[in-house]
Amino acid sequence: MPNGKLAGVRCVNLDDQNACRLHGSSSYPQVCKDFTPRRYICGKSNLEAYKKISILEKATE
Numbered sequence: 001m002p003n004g005k006l007a008g009v010r011c012v013n014l015d016d017q018n019a020c021r022l023h024g025s026s027s028y029p030q031v032c033k034d035f036t037p038r039r040y041i042c043g044k045s046n047l048e049a050y051k052k053i054s055i056l057e058k059a060t061e
């Protein structure tokens with residue numbers, strides 16, 4: 001996403017399985033490389049991760 005990802009907007013690089021299409025490629029964004037997944041942020045499921053990250057995005061938008 002050339003102009004960055006807005007809070008609450010699904011990343012265009014996610015595929016139907018919620019996997020990143022850019023992971024491992026030279027186009028993988030630095031901000032994503034710098035993010036270390038943690039259980040307290042990501043939870044145990046996609047839904048839990050979505051809820052927790054939405055709260056963080058809302059707090060930092």
Ligand code: SF4
Pocket residue numbers: 011012013014019020021022023029032
């Ligand atoms: S890791 Fe980064 S580029 Fe990949 S889907 Fe997530 S936000 Fe998008």
